[in-house]
Amino acid sequence: MSVTSVEQAPAYADPHHLHAAEHPGPAPKRIVTGYGFWIFLLSDIVMFSCFFASFAVLSRATAGGPGGAELFDVRNVAIETALLLLSSFTCGMASIAADRHNALWFQVAMAVTGLLGAGFLLLEIREFVDLVGRGDGPSRSAFLSAFFTLVGCHGLHVASGILWLLTMMAQVVAKGFRADIERRILCFALFWHALDIIWVAVFSVVYLLGSAT
Template sequence: MSGAHAAADPYRIGHYGGSHQYTAEHAGGGLVSKRIITGYGFWIFLLSDIIMFSAFFAAYAVLVNATADGPSGRDLFDLGNVALETAFLLLSSFTCGIASIGAQRRRRGWFYIAMTVTFLFGLGFVLLEAREFASMNAAGYGPSRSAFLSAFFTLVGCHGLHVSAGLLWLLTMMAQVFAKGFRADILRRILCFSLFWHALDIIWVGLFTVVYLMGAGQ
C-alpha cells in the first residue's frame, strides 16, 4: 500500500503522516546513503558560492561604465585569449567527468591520466589569466585605475582563485587515491571535487559572456 501511494506521488508530498512507517525510516537516515547526503550538502555550498559570485557580477554590471576616462573593456580584452581559456576550462571539465567515471569503476590508471589532463588544462587556464592580468597591470591598467577595473579584477580574479584552489584540491585527491585507494570516503571527496570543478565552469560561462563578449562588443 505504501508502494502504491508512492508511485502515485513521486515527489512524496503527501507522505508526512500518510505512511509514517518509511517516513520515519527516511528521516532516521536508514535509507539515504552517506554519499547522497555529502553530495547534497556540497551542492548547497556550491549554490551559496554561486550566490556570492552573483554579488560580484552585480557590482561589475553596475560599475562597467565607470571607467574614469580610462580604458573600457573594448580597449583591453583579447577575445582570442578568452576563447583559449574557455576551451581549456571546458575540456578540463570534460576530463574531470571522465576521471570521476574512472574512480567509480575503481580504475586507477584511467583516474590518474584523466586527472592529470584535467590539471594541465586547469593550469593552462590559470597561466593564461595570470598573463592577461600581468600585461594589464604593466600597461598601468591595474585594479586601482578605475571602478570598472576594480570590479573586473575582483570578479575575474575571484574565479581564478577558485580555479587555483581547485588545482590544489585535484592534486590532493590524486595523492589520497595513491595513498588510500578508492575507499568510500575518498570517493565521496572525488564526487565533491568534480562538482566543484563543473560549477567553476558554469561560472566561467557567465563570466566570458557578461565580461568579455559583451564588454568587447559594446
C-alpha cells in the same frame, strides 16, 4: 594491479559509514555529503552573483580610462574557454574511472584536468600582469576594480581547485577507492564543473559583452 585489494574493501572500511539500508534512518552518507556540498556551491554562486551585479553596475564607470573594448583580447579568452571546457570533460572522465575503480585512468584523466586548469590559470595571470604593467590595474577605475575582483575571484577558485585535484590524486594513490575518498571525488567533480559554469557567465558578460560595447 596494485589496487585489487582496495577494490574488494567492504563498506565498513570507511570509518564514517552508516548502514542506512537496514532501517529507514538518515539518507546514505554519499547523498548527505553530496547534497551538503551542492548547497555550498550554490552559496558560492550567490557570492559570485554579487560580484557580477557590481561589475554590471560599474561596467561604464571607466573614469576616463580604457573600457573593455580596448583592453580585452578575445582570442586569449577563447583559448582560456577551450581549456576550461575540455578540463570539465576530462573531469567527467575521471568521475567515471573513479566509479569503475580504475586507478590508472582516474590518474590520467585527473592529470589532464589539472594541466588544462593550470594552462587556463597561466593565461589569466599573463593577462593580469599585462594589464597591470600597462597601468590598467585594479586602481585605475571602478570598472577595472570590479573586473579584477570578479575574474580574479574565479581565478582563485581555479587555483584552489587545482590544489584539491592534486590532493585527490595523492589520496587515491595512498588509500585507494574507499567510500570516503569516493565522496571527496564526487565533491571535487561538482566543484570543478561549477567553476566552468561560472566561467560561461564570465566570458559572456565580462569579455564578450564588455568588448562589444
